[in-house]
Amino acid sequence: MIYLLPHTILASADRDPTQEAFRCAGAALTYAELVQRADQLATVLYDFGVRRGDRVGIFLGRSLETAVAIFGILRCGAVYVPLNPKAPESQNHFLLQDCGIRILVTHPSQRRSLLKLLGARPQVQGIVGMSEVEDYPAVDWPTVFAAPPATFAVPRQVETDLAYLIYTSGSTGQPKGIMHSHASGLAFVRNAAARYAFGPQDRFGNHAPIYFDISQLAYFGAPLVGATAVLATDAHTVLPASLGRLFGEERLTVWYSVPLAITQLLNAGALAGQDLTSLRYLFYAGEPLAPRYARQLAELLPTTRIANWYGPAETNVCTVYDLPGPPQDDASIPIGEVWDNTERLIVDDQDQPVATGNSGELLIRATTNMLGYWNQVELSTRAWYTHVTQGGSTERFYRTGDLVREDPVGVLHFLGRRDHQVKIRGYRVELSALEAHLLTHPAVAEAAAVTVQRQADALSIVVAVILRAGDEATVQDLQEHLAAAFPWYALPESLYLRESFPRTGSDKIDRPALQSLLADQVPS
Structure with a gap:
């Protein structure tokens, strides 16, 4: 047993x-x-x-x-x-x-x-x-x-x-x-x-x-x-080239990584020429993967099942979306449906269930959930939504802090973090939406949107972009790309081209560190 x-x-x-x-x-x-x-x-x-x-x-x-x-x-x-x-x-x-x-x-x-x-x-x-x-x-x-x-x-x-x-x-x-x-x-x-x-x-x-x-x-x-x-x-x-060789040399059948590792392999051409016929599954998690990279993967790996796994570390993985084929457009890839032995709720700011199609915070009840946060009782308490059933038993849902939307067929779409939704000039702006749209530009490899304090009691949206190797785009090109899709109040006040982003130990963008770096560049 x-x-x-x-x-x-x-x-x-x-x-x-x-x-x-x-x-x-x-x-x-x-x-x-x-x-x-x-x-x-x-x-x-x-x-x-x-x-x-x-x-x-x-x-x-x-x-x-x-x-x-x-x-x-x-x-x-x-x-x-x-x-x-x-x-x-x-x-x-x-x-x-x-x-x-x-x-x-x-x-x-x-x-x-x-x-x-x-x-x-x-x-x-x-x-x-x-x-x-x-x-x-x-x-x-x-x-x-x-x-x-x-x-x-x-x-x-x-x-x-x-x-x-x-x-x-x-x-x-x-x-x-x-x-x-x-x-x-x-x-x-x-x-x-x-x-x-x-x-x-x-x-x-x-x-x-x-x-x-x-x-x-x-x-x-x-x-x-x-x-x-x-x-x-x-x-x-x-060394992306050596990592690419590992796939063929070791006859890997399952791969699971953050999108950064995948995009580095693709941008370096490290998978080209490798024998990838043994690869049954390719899973990614941690951050969204731009649809154009998913298309490249699907074309490169026609017999490999590709899936987007979603879930904060507190829940392990809780939702899965198996790509049915190469994405046909640049819409963000869904996070799918909860898998077995998992229940979810989507609630508003008052913890009331939202109607299908409306945005809300994703709550997860599953055997994969954490016990809590070490030595932080108050933080652990705030992490849970507790529901007492009619019979008196207690059901605990983890508050992911992520905003999602359920479509008519029951598939979940990630909209961003609750703490990435900011109020600028009296309007609510979703920073993740800016990032997702920038990734549809053919020259953009990565994008991050943050807010910085420009002056007393005033926030500014600032965007940083890493261009794909060999591609060229100006700041003006990217600003026009955003302006074609967003209203004036959602546009960043500054946009910077960078060669790299500060990263956490898990290869995610370190947003607080990036925010600090960009704050030093933004005029007061």
Whole structure:
């Protein structure tokens, strides 16, 4: 019976111990090897004093050790907390202190970043994966893999126990820890496996780091069905040509990433000439994909099923839209319908259901939902809409903060964030609509609209655009493109061409950082 996340690798090892579980940089671990190494790590963690419910940090890049770390931590009943080694030290220090991480799992390749982090004297009491760390007890990976497996005390747990914490900065910049249980993590991959008939023959390509929820399809979904997860290396993520070769060389059948990774592959021509006949599914999530890129994908991958997956990290994935074919126009691609074991509401500002066709906030009730925010009771309370049924039971819906519209056939369309809808010059303006229309311009690769304080009590809309490589467009061209579709009050006061955008650790546009950069350029 699989009710805890580590049960997935145990079951797969029982079915076929020689099946490759994870591959990375040409090396691999079978399911039997993964179970053994996870149990050896669990033994070392137990000797360090780690017990059920303790939080253990993972300070690793993309590697086979990352898979061992996840399942080793879970095997001893602890909670894994992924950290981004490239994030500012202050941010990682906050995470360590906020959730009381005493043990870090890392690798010698992260030594420089780790020593800088430890220089702030956090409450860390031990290091696993690296030797000779001054002032800290440390055990390196060769010692871990020489440890006797399964000598730790396997704790009794239930599926609603906390399994992992993913920190996100959100719109405020203050990190918040999203708490997911074994049940919610399993519910997500079970939904996906049932809908798309994943099996042991599949090879899941993973581009995302583990501090981004998109990674969980590979780390949990592949083991659930006994498939192989192929982890792109950190080098792959900065070299589109090598990432493109990975598709053919590893015969990937499933790909799931943010749109940025897909657009980079397309713009670099990195998929051209590759043997992509094995690719059954291509999923994307995190941000909208411009219809023209979806058309390119559909033409390049005529036998591949392409789908837009939607859902904030708090819900995992909650709606799915399988593209029926290449988009015929530049209208934004729908986010689809909720999948199995999921209920949704669309409500107005007074939490009243809206009529079909009207805009409202999307609320989600599902087994994939988070438990709440770590150590933030008030924020967790505000995150839920609670409905008491006639019989007295309580139903909790997560408030996504996203505005959607249901069309006549029941398909949902994403309209933007509630906090992206602003009031300018007395009129309401949807910033996401400006971005979506700019993406219909053939020269535009990415676009972001934000507001800045121009003078006391006055907001201005400011837009930043990245042009496609080799394409040319002037600021005036883009302003005219917007003016043809929007009323005067919705047009930006300033538009800037940029070579890049600041980004979060999950490769989304870091809007607060961009807002700060543009505020310095806008005349007062």
